[in-house]
Amino acid sequence: MEVHEAVADGDRLAARYTLHVRQRGKDLSIEVYFFGWFAPDGRMRQAHMATRTAPADAAR
Numbered sequence: 734m735e736v737h738e739a740v741a742d743g744d745r746l747a748a749r750y751t752l753h754v755r756q757r758g759k760d761l762s763i764e765v766y767f768f769g770w771f772a773p774d775g776r777m778r779q780a781h782m783a784t785r786t787a788p789a790d791a792a793r
Contacts, residue, residue: 744771744778751787762787 739748746769754761772778
């Protein structure tokens with residue numbers, strides 16, 4: 734996992750990261766945009782993610 738940006742403000746969290754995966758001998762990269770909200774007790778209350786595949790060579 735390669736975290737490009739992560740920001741927390743109060744009960745909100747936003748992050749942009751790339752997952753680098755090797756599956757069955759093939760390298761894959763997945764770009765993830767994550768938005769989350771925490772409950773008052775610190776547990777994750779809600780989360781939304783948008784993903785897209787990226788060329789494995791270009792992402793590293």
